[in-house]
Amino acid sequence: MDIVLASGSPRRHELLERAQLNFTTLSVDIDETPLDNESPTDYIERMVATKANAAIQQLSDTSQVNHDSLTSPFIILTSDTIGVLSDGKTVLVKPVDREHAYSMWQRMSDNVHEVWTAVQATQVQLLPKVEQSPSEPTRCLQIINQQRITERTEVAFIPLTTQMMSDYWDSGEPVDKAGGYGIQGLGAAWVSRINGSYTNVVGLPLAQTLALIKEMTEGSMDIVNPL
Numbered sequence: 001m002d003i004v005l006a007s008g009s010p011r012r013h014e015l016l017e018r019a020q021l022n023f024t025t026l027s028v029d030i031d032e033t034p035l036d037n038e039s040p041t042d043y044i045e046r047m048v049a050t051k052a053n054a055a056i057q058q059l060s061d062t063s064q065v066n067h068d069s070l071t072s073p074f075i076i077l078t079s080d081t082i083g084v085l086s087d088g089k090t091v092l093v094k095p096v097d098r099e100h101a102y103s104m105w106q107r108m109s110d111n112v113h114e115v116w117t118a119v120q121a122t123q124v125q126l127l128p129k130v131e132q133s134p135s136e137p138t139r140c141l142q143i144i145n146q147q148r149i150t151e152r153t154e155v156a157f158i159p160l161t162t163q164m165m166s167d168y169w170d171s172g173e174p175v176d177k178a179g180g181y182g183i184q185g186l187g188a189a190w191v192s193r194i195n196g197s198y199t200n201v202v203g204l205p206l207a208q209t210l211a212l213i214k215e216m217t218e219g220s221m222d223i224v225n226p227l
């Protein structure tokens with residue numbers, strides 16, 4: 001069954017490529033601002049669902065995106081990664097500026113936080129094309145199955161100094177990463193220990209994602225699990 005990875009994250013692309021699966025990609029752009037008092041669970045579930053809806057919207061509009069080679073039904077994968085502080089309530093997203101990054105890092109310093117990644121697999125089928133007008137070719141996608149997993153990994157940070165934070169921010173690495181660090185990059189130097197899936201921290205829990213795809217396709221896909 002065809003898979004569309006609806007993600008602009010190069011880390012997610014690389015991780016899924018490691019499974020030797022054929023898939024196409026699509027970038028979705030949504031507002032990722034947490035709502036007031038939104039719990040980590042509510043936030044992350046809202047994010048993967050909103051990303052899936054945005055992908056369906058794009059795939060429905062053939063004037064914007066052409067995925068004619070997709071065979072119906074197919075699976076849309078969406079994913080979201082956040083940090084959660086040890087209070088269990090505070091969500092760590094991508095830093096909007098240096099001050100925001102420092103405020104997250106001060107609370108992560110010499111402390112343990114969790115990284116959560118949610119993955120939603122949305123199975124859709126193509127319904128016959130509706131011709132609205134020649135300039136608006138549209139196709140209709142219907143959701144036939146939807147499943148979601150959330151994987152959690154514990155991450156411990158060493159004590160951080162202001163100099164370390166300043167140098168790290170200046171490296172440019174933190175800006176597009178939840179909690180403002182990349183365990184796969186320079187951020188690895190801040191991590192003293194992890195408990196759980198490493199690929200989950202990088203943005204896509206690979207073994208669990210493959211299991212989800214396999215379950216949704218009722219085992220019909222021959223997935224090479226490289227782990």
Ligand SMILES: Cc1cn([C@H]2C[C@H](O)[C@@H](COP(=O)(O)OP(=O)(O)OP(=O)(O)O)O2)c(=O)[nH]c1=O
Pocket residue numbers: 006007008009011012027028032051079080081082094115176177178179181182183184187201202203
């Ligand atoms: C904690 C951590 C996060 N990250 C990344 C994974 C995600 O790409 C990013 C969190 O932002 P997300 O909103 O989950 O993803 P994204 O905006 O990069 O991509 P898309 O929504 O298009 O799928 O943080 C790392 O690369 N390394 C890390 O150690």
